[in-house]
Amino acid sequence: MLVEEVMTREVISLPPNEKIETALRLLHQHHIRHIPIVNDDHEVIGIVSDRDVRDASPSIFEETAQPAELDKELKTIMSHPVITVHPLDFVEEVAGIFYEHEIACVPVTQNDKLIGIITEKDVLYTLIQLTGIHEQSSQIEIRVENKIGTLPKVTNVIGEYKLNISSVFIYPDQKDPSKKIIVFRIQTMNPMPVIQALNQKGYEVLWPNIPGITE
Template identity: 40%
Template sequence: MLVKDIMTKNVVTASPNDTVLDALKLVKVNKIRHLPIVEGETLVGIVSDRDLRSVSPSVLASMDIDLLEKTLVKDIMIKDVITITPDESVEDAARLLYKHKIGCLPVIQDNKLVGILTDGDILYCFVEKYHIDVDVEGLC
């Protein structure tokens, strides 16, 4: 199976000049953990929900919330992003995620962001491929 078969194609993205507050809102509203940062269609970085939380003031701290409106995504984003192409195998994607201890791979074709593949996508693929019975009701 190939990356293009299981990747998310409509990727939520942010701009390097967006604020951390904007990025936090995108992550929360869209219920995502990874936010690719693009200029046009070109990937220039990525931030995770952890990255965003690490620069967010604690509710117990006296730090001014206005800082989130002043800090730009480009100041906290990871710039050296590990990526994959749509025609690579899901197995290769899983190896990259495991080797680098990361949760997602932006999918790049012709220097453009065309999708994103997460560890959850690969787990879902594994469950489907091996017909693993999942009792969702019994999980919670």
């Protein structure tokens, strides 16, 4: 999936000479956590997070009515240079960037101009869709040999029961590197016949997989 399919296009941005107070107000008003800072050409030159603003704000224990800190310009607290992504990047690359740099948001730029923003929440939403949980379905997990041709054999069995598959994902078996675990969400309330068929063909169905009970 591409960044342009997932990103938010209406981005709230501010110029570097705007006051911190304005950023604080916008963060609250729009329930957002990041504001890209752009120059006159709409190029991203920095980013301000809710944490940057909070760190720059006076302590709530100080009683000054109009604290001078909030009048300072955003460029004094913004982070730069900014990591940006392209609309044609993959969502999983964005997830990699978030993980590696321990950040939760990147502006999307095209020809150096700000055109969107993608956050942790957008990435998680994509993950939820990948798991198929948004469609009515039952989940089954199967432990299989990590071997060419296994997946089509398994899906064939499901196909024989005329069951639509909402999602498939595969993860390595933590205990045995020669095995993989395939997770299906299938659109049925009665997965018993297909589970029986899989068992009969010698597949190890882990369902429901609760350590100490089924293992």
